[in-house]
Amino acid sequence: MTTGQVWVIVTDDLIVGNALAVARGLGGPVTALVVGSRQTADRLAPVVSQVRHLAIDQDTPAESCAAGLADLAAAEAPAAVVGNAGATSRALLGAVAARLGGPVLHHVTSAALKDGQISLVRTVGGGLAEVAEAVDVGQAVLAVRGGSDLGEAGATAPVAELAVTSSSAVRLTSAQSINHQAVELGSAKVVVGVGRGMKAQADVAMVRDLAERLGAELACSRPLAEGAEWFGHDRYIGVSGQTIAPDLYLAVGLSGQVQHLSGAHGAKLIIAINNDPDAPVMTNCDLAMVADLYQAVPALTAALGGASGVSESGGK
Amino acid sequence: MSVAVIFKWAYSPADAQVRSDGTLDLSRAKAAISEYDPVAIAAGRQLANDLGTDLVGLTAGPAGIDSPLMRKAALSRGLDRLFVATHSALEQANSTVTANVLAAALGREPEIAAVIAGAESVDDAAGQVPLTLAGLLDWPGLAGVSGIAVDGGALEVYRTGANRQETLRLTGPAVLAVTTNAVSPPVPGMKDILAAGKKPATVLDEAELGPVTCAQAVEVGRRPTAVPRREGRVLDGELAEAVRQAVSVIQEAGLA
Numbered sequence: 001m002t003t004g005q006v007w008v009i010v011t012d013d014l015i016v017g018n019a020l021a022v023a024r025g026l027g028g029p030v031t032a033l034v035v036g037s038r039q040t041a042d043r044l045a046p047v048v049s050q051v052r053h054l055a056i057d058q059d060t061p062a063e064s065c066a067a068g069l070a071d072l073a074a075a076e077a078p079a080a081v082v083g084n085a086g087a088t089s090r091a092l093l094g095a096v097a098a099r100l101g102g103p104v105l106h107h108v109t110s111a112a113l114k115d116g117q118i119s120l121v122r123t124v125g126g127g128l129a130e131v132a133e134a135v136d137v138g139q140a141v142l143a144v145r146g147g148s149d150l151g152e153a154g155a156t157a158p159v160a161e162l163a164v165t166s167s168s169a170v171r172l173t174s175a176q177s178i179n180h181q182a183v184e185l186g187s188a189k190v191v192v193g194v195g196r197g198m199k200a201q202a203d204v205a206m207v208r209d210l211a212e213r214l215g216a217e218l219a220c221s222r223p224l225a226e227g228a229e230w231f232g233h234d235r236y237i238g239v240s241g242q243t244i245a246p247d248l249y250l251a252v253g254l255s256g257q258v259q260h261l262s263g264a265h266g267a268k269l270i271i272a273i274n275n276d277p278d279a280p281v282m283t284n285c286d287l288a289m290v291a292d293l294y295q296a297v298p299a300l301t302a303a304l305g306g307a308s309g310v311s312e313s314g315g316k
Numbered sequence: 317m318s319v320a321v322i323f324k325w326a327y328s329p330a331d332a333q334v335r336s337d338g339t340l341d342l343s344r345a346k347a348a349i350s351e352y353d354p355v356a357i358a359a360g361r362q363l364a365n366d367l368g369t370d371l372v373g374l375t376a377g378p379a380g381i382d383s384p385l386m387r388k389a390a391l392s393r394g395l396d397r398l399f400v401a402t403h404s405a406l407e408q409a410n411s412t413v414t415a416n417v418l419a420a421a422l423g424r425e426p427e428i429a430a431v432i433a434g435a436e437s438v439d440d441a442a443g444q445v446p447l448t449l450a451g452l453l454d455w456p457g458l459a460g461v462s463g464i465a466v467d468g469g470a471l472e473v474y475r476t477g478a479n480r481q482e483t484l485r486l487t488g489p490a491v492l493a494v495t496t497n498a499v500s501p502p503v504p505g506m507k508d509i510l511a512a513g514k515k516p517a518t519v520l521d522e523a524e525l526g527p528v529t530c531a532q533a534v535e536v537g538r539r540p541t542a543v544p545r546r547e548g549r550v551l552d553g554e555l556a557e558a559v560r561q562a563v564s565v566i567q568e569a570g571l572a
Contacts, residue, residue, distance in 0.1 A: 128541060
């Protein structure tokens with residue numbers, strides 16, 4: 001048992017499945033500190049021992065609670081504070097860590113209480129190495145990526161409303177909902193990923209046809225999720241993006257740098273299509289097709305039993 | 317008043333190898349301005365222009381971080397001047413140590429409108445330092461910023477979260493971490509590189525910055541991340557044959 005509470009900071013993105021798993025690994029009850037909506041607080045109630053809800057004023061962002069949350073952490077000295085690596089979480093974890101005078105540790109995959117300290121494992125160097133570290137109880141501020149599965153539901157914990165000082169230095173002057181269907185790449189059986197080998201956004205349609213033929217989810221390397229904005233942020237695979245473990249990962253026109261491939265090591269089979277035989281992905285895959293993707297992709301779609309040429313596909 | 321931009325001089329893991337003991341071999345890697353930091357510098361330049369102020373660059377590292385190559389790389393991207401903060405605490409850096417050193421260095425600037433930062437560093441891929449820095453300064457810290465505009469005495473900041481697009485208004489200084497595509501950074505031309513040599517660069521050392529105390533995580537072991545061995549069988553002949561073989565593999569795996 002830990003000597004203090006184990007906090008999981010939860011924001012409205014709710015991608016805290018892995019953070020919750022790490023927190024549970026420490027043994028003892030887990031408290032969700034929800035900096036977001038009451039709905040989010042209610043979603044956590046069945047999977048933790050206690051929920052404390054920090055309601056945010058309508059016209060301020062969740063980050064406005066950062067200093068108030070840091071005050072709370074300093075006063076209550078939780079054994080560990082865990083959150084995901086989303087923008088808001090990093091701001092909240094950063095304020096807590098600044099106040100406690102210790103680091104926020106990123107890319108954490110597991111943690112346990114051992115010999116009176118918190119032992120954890122995290123990856124470093126773009127995913128190249130795994131490091132085991134020990135940190136004092138009370139100094140563990142951990143960022144854990146991913147996971148929309150919050151775990152098995154049990155008894156519904158009470159939700160306590162908590163007021164913390166909120167800064168008025170930043171005001172939210174407008175917030176427009178985006179109709180975004182979140183995608184869970186982590187459970188996809190087949191994934192087709194694209195990279196900068198794609199010349200234009202319109203060309204993604206060709207790859208989408210192939211993905212549909214395979215019943216696959218579409219994904220990408222980082223530059224296409226932000227640099228080109230062809231895909232949402234939840235579709236990029238990599239050390240700071242999604243981790244996948246499909247039966248097949250088809251990597252189309254992507255070079256396969258370590259920061260990307262570290263998110264795909266769990267794939268049973270990796271087939272790469274690239275016209276550069278020296279691209280890193282070509283030695284980190286099972287089958288390397290050295291080909292122009294603009295020819296190979298339609299050819300594969302046709303060979304897999306689809307009509308060649310333009311098809312009326314529904315798109316994902 | 318000035319706009320500050322923090323950047324990192326770092327190695328890319330793409331150029332690193334991992335040794336069997338889990339340590340990183342950087343012998344074939346060349347340090348450079350971290351991949352997404354030029355976007356931050358360009359965004360800072362734009363904001364400084366809009367405000368009619370200077371753009372001050374700041375980077376931190378152990379002694380040895382300062383070099384003519386690094387200064388030129390940074391100053392050729394639109395900075396008016398550069399601070400290089402060196403501190404022995406950065407031999408064993410963690411994000412809070414780095415944030416502490418940056419905060420101490422920023423104290424040298426009398427009035428900062430905003431600190432701009434990149435999305436994340438190429439080597440740590442965490443995006444944490446700017447937000448811990450905000451915590452230390454007790455300023456708002458906002459990540460995922462895609463645009464910054466000046467509106468009278470305030471800043472308007474745009475960003476897209478998981479579920480919504482936000483417009484935020486800041487009436488005081490803040491730390492703003494921009495997305496990897498917030499602006500398209502211009503490639504420095506000859507004129508910029510030559511001008512870089514004439515711009516002031518100041519080293520702030522430990523004596524000026526003061527001591528940094530910070531808890532540390534202690535490493536107790538490491539190993540290379542287990543990566544499945546993959547055959548990398550090459551299909552580089554005629555396309556139709558390569559496609560046939562690929563389809564055969566996919567079908568054998570029961571996936572088509």
